[in-house]
Amino acid sequence: MTEPQTPEAKAQAIEVPEAAGGWGSLEGIAATELSQRAGPGALETLAHLNKPDGTACTSCAWIKPPTPAKFEFCENGAKATLWDLTSARCTPEFFEQHTVRSLWGLSANELEREGRLTEPLRYDPASDRYLRASWAEAFAAIGARLRQIDPAAMTFYASGKAALEPSYLYAAFARMLGHNNLPDSSNMCHETTSVGLKKVIGSPVGTCQLEDLEQCDAIFYLGQNPGTNSPRILHPLQQAVKRGCKIVTFNPLKEAGLVEFVNPQSPLDMLTGKATRLSHLYLQVRPGGDIAALMGVCKHVLARAEREAGLLDQGFIDAHCHGFEAFRAKLDATGWDALEAASGVTRAEMEAAGDVYADAKAVIGIYGMGLTQQVHGSEAIGMLVNLLLLRGNIGRPGAGCSPIRGHSNVQGQRTVGITEKVALAPVETYRTVLGLETPPQDGHNTAKFLEALQAGKNRAYVGLGGNLAMAVPDHGQIHAAWREMDLTVHIATRLNHTHLLPGKESWILPCLVRSEEDIQDSGNQFVSIEDSFSHIYSSMGKRKPASEHLLSETAIICELAKASLPENPRWQWDAWRGDYARIRDLIAQTYPKEFFDMDRRMHQPGGFFRGNDARRRVWHTQSGMAEFTDPSVLNAGPQDEAEDTLRLVTLRSNDQFNTTVYGMNDRLRGLSGERTIALMAPQEIARLGLAEGQRITLVTAADPATRRAVGGLKVVPYDLPAGTVAGYFPELNALVPLSLREKLSDTPASKGVPVRIEA
Template sequence: MPSRPTPAEETAAIEVPEAAGGWGSLKGIGAIELSQAAGPGAIETLSHLNKPDGTACTSCAWIKPASPAAFEFCENGAKATLWDLTSARAEPEFFAAHTVSDLRQWSAYDLEREGRLTQPLRYDAQSDKYVPTSWAEAFAAIGAGLKRTDPKAMTFYASGKAALEPSYLYAAFARMLGHNNLPDSSNMCHETTSVGLKKVIGSPVGTCQIEDFEHCDAIFYLGQNPGTNSPRILHPLQQAVQRGCKIVSFNPLKEAGLVEFVNPQSPLQMLTGKATRLSHLYLQVRPGGDIAALMGVCKHVFARAKQEPELLDKGFIAQHTSGFDAFRAKVEATPWGALEQASGVTQAEMEAAGDVYAEAKSVIGIYGMGLTQQVRGSEAIGLLVNLLLLRGNIGRPGAGCSPIRGHSNVQGQRTVGITEKVALAPVEKYREVLGLETPGEDGHNTHAFLEALLAGRNTVYVGLGGNLAMAVPDHGRVHEAWRRMDMTIHIATRLNHTHLLPGKASWILPCLVRSEEDMQATGNQFVSVEDSFSHIYSSKGRRQPASEHVMSETAIICEMAKASLPPHPKWRWDEWRGDYTLIRELIAQTYPDQFHDMDNRMHAPGGFYRGNDARNRVWHTKSGKAEFTDPGALNAGPDSDALRLITLRSNDQFNTTIYGLSDRMRGLEGERTIMLISPAEMARQGLTEGQRVTLVTAMDEDTRRAVGDLKVVAYDLPDGCVAGYFPELNPLVPLSLRDRLSDTPASKGIPVRIET
């Protein structure tokens, strides 16, 4: 049986301090407004956020509804927008006063507090400083550098924030240069979905629509923290619970956003402080324990089905699935003791979850990086799909699979061509629409890029946003190799640590944020984004740009392409830069089934749905059916008896952007160099509250990976694991520790030991 803390031990751990939402959310927004001084126009910008023909929020990929509320944003969205609209400016005088070596020692928080970049910068190796340059000089030098570089030696990385128009051109530009080296931020988080989900249902994205949340009877919620990472989902969760839906949560930490929610848009809840309890059951699984926990749920459903033959949807299983008998035999042959040991939860807890599933007509499965960032993350996704298939919970109202994406357009970038795989690129349409012969060799994802970087084969890096060097594993080895590249180019809004690892030549090209006007030859331009429900929306900025010298991402890509590529009658860079409608025409011609009449349809309230065959029970799998899968292990983590480290994000953080040092929904304040651990595990390890320790990766490799000076904090966690913040603990993640199918780093199950 898994061990449990005694009551005395439980009281020593930090409990969930408050419900998600409520006055704490408003205070969090207010703190960012005060720190960034975004100005009186910020309120107007927020009022247009996620409204028809307004600005699409950059903080997540949730919907832009057809009938929006008065305030259609959450704490995260407000923080991201106010952060973008800061009055602080990183002027040339700032860079003249600081060397790159000095700035490399600054925290991420202190770097970003300097504010928006205002003009192009060139790295001067002699002075070790970034110095002002002109756009003409930058583009000429970048063009010359790209021309003389072997295409296989360059990487074009894309952060998930760039809209569809620049993303389409960026992917085409890379292929015009002669390579498919197009990793994006999904490689760090949800590539496991794109690969694993596609393997079992034939779709790389979720099957649900927002209206399904109005009809579901149960929601199984795994490995995601909505209070911190996607607060807007709390509204439909609350509404579902209020009409009788039961939520079963699987997470090592008891996160506030899955426990209780006070709706900031409800005057009654705000005045009374009365929260809605969200989770009907909360299973605190071990890291990676979701496979075994889900198998336990299935085991109980199979046991009940022996007395209730109608419980399983036999017609659906026979017509639409493959591999059912083998899966059932595997589950029934697996003893409860093995499932308890691997999952960290009891048989009674798994049976209670099985009862909720069995008694619900329609069930939605939601998951996040707790599933995807595991060594066997793809298999964990497969187990969730197995559970849904038992009762036909894919392809009908109120049911389906709904992964929660973080970046606002990371799904859309893949849709319009940012992929390293030739098989996923629109090869024939490129030939027809652009006169482009696509390179025939697959490029590399982020993992392959890092391998090439370490081997000295990758010499040029272009980053369309993001802070990749801090987001990747193995900082010690990777950062040293990063600085050996010939050229690094960064399209960015603020300074971050990736910019402080310059190659022999390095350029920072400042770009607009989404809420700013994008004035081109034909006026202020719209862009478009895709949400996690596969809807496409327009987005238009209204604020004055941070500087007259910043350019849009689309304009920067067009100018780099002009400087790097030979003339071609179908490559109309000046026209595309001047009128983004022409780019949308290219997208519509390249993907006619999904994007026909795109320029008109994206302005409709609620945007337009590009479709998902799996939602219609059309399965693009090897068998032509949805696949029941048999996991290779009961725990999705590495084969190790060491402690498991889970990396987390705080309430005052968006990816690698650190807004402040408050993690109020976990009761943690003022410091990010911490290690959370259960009181029982603390006692076993001989540690005391507040002690400083070092975490060391416990893998048989030549390289020692360690992060020191971590403060020990007692917390309500399962035994056998510890937790700490991303990206500070990324140096502990070996490049070799990744999902076996997708190469996604296994950052939710790192084997570690504690050194005092």
């Protein structure tokens, strides 16, 4: 089966992309509204987005501040909300007219433009079509099938958007069936944070709070593109720069969101068009070069410390840190030539960054998937922590480590039990609260699920949202195996390509979106979400549902559990469905230290902070102290790549949220028209004997036993380091080998794949 095609058009590169924000942001929102016709009620929804007792945005995990702005949303949040509230409907009649095979050839954008799913659907292999079904029929059939399948051969995947209430029940449901196979989207992106950060500071999440961004005087920003992926952070970044904070950026691409910002909520900015210059220094590291670049920064700081008494926070290092002398010895033994070669930046650039760090009183390290989706991503996180520890920049005001999350509740899902690791599950309190004996074996993460799938050992898949088959690596191998499962169940709002890989029995169960009313026995329901600062907030939808047949994620999980499990007086699925406050009582009983009095506290402005011991300089590490680490490599990418290979970086466009593609424009990179492109530096294009506009094929250089290729890619010049090629996710995921993964977390290493070019 060939991959779905993107409509042909010309991709055009603009030499100097516009600043993030500004009129372009408003035009992007307007274009989405015109395409979706969400209606006048959408404006009211946007007005209440990310406000107390309003609706929590689904586009990212940024904070809901206690004192919100008049418009507390960004371009991406508006697009995601308007996309949810579209007037288009994907009805059973649509599926009567199209076979699954014919729909596969459409692009992601074309599929989603059919609109919201309206009724449950059952796949009919004889006609190769999805057919209308009733909820009773769906629950009975799925329940009967789940009772027949070995629990070890099931996977319950969660995409990261579902709120805490359905997430808690989903995890409990899986364990009641007898398995811990609970992968989620963090396995694809920030799982490296959960294991890498925990190893060095004892916390699997960031240590910062919003007020720290108001007090820092330097920010080291690595491997994250705020203009496209989390525009709301641009406001505090702009405010920080205006009060004198210096931002040092490490990123292979020169991203507009880290260069300049025009605040759409500032009348002066909009009238004058004057942009705020954000990055004081911009180090265009080669993919994976952050380890060496940060080592160079640390090396310069230590050199200055030999001349400047008190530059290092020696008191903090002595009282709170372990491994400092080994780290110092590593820096002394590593020469500048090696650091320049591995990082792709000059000694002068690293020293300039070191001066910013040394001169700052309070420093925050912010990072994204450019750091984590590498073979040695956990060592890159360790190097950032090394830098912060030198001057005590963790556990005091204006300082700390702050990973930027994507999905709006992916961190929260982990918090309430969606994990494949028994050690991280609330085993004891499950026993007390639910009378549940947790299965003793670890389950599988996303990568292990894919391996089991290829081996024919995974027979059932239940997806709580998402488009996993397109988000994963190795499309050629994975897609062939996906259809061989006995049962595939998709809890979804819109049609996507994963639904078009039906198992022998397949169901699509349409659900509400977060901005819609969720009416149950006790009335319209609140749900709760957790942001990347570990705050818990309430969220309520107020729009009328897109169809009278839709159910909430919570209701679907409760009904599936009733149909699949034996009766148990302690498993009160009807009561939990009827009043979500009862589920929050379960969460509070299961996690009493963090979630006590949850149902009241989540409504207060800014929600409630569930705490972070590393912020208090309490280190839950093996040594009981914050760990300086001695890196084993200078570049976080593959170490055995051949000299003639390039490193592939996969990207999202400005008109995209994960696998959801809103349109064909990438405004902040100055690109438009198509997504089948390969970005390379002009000098690289010339060196390789290529021409702008030429069509090429990229072939994976890792794992030569299996050919992985994507053809028809148009060469487009872009400001990139030598030896680098960049292109869009998920179109280029077929080039990412499943075997190329981060050493500790098993996360696919999608930001440094060795590839070759076939012209």
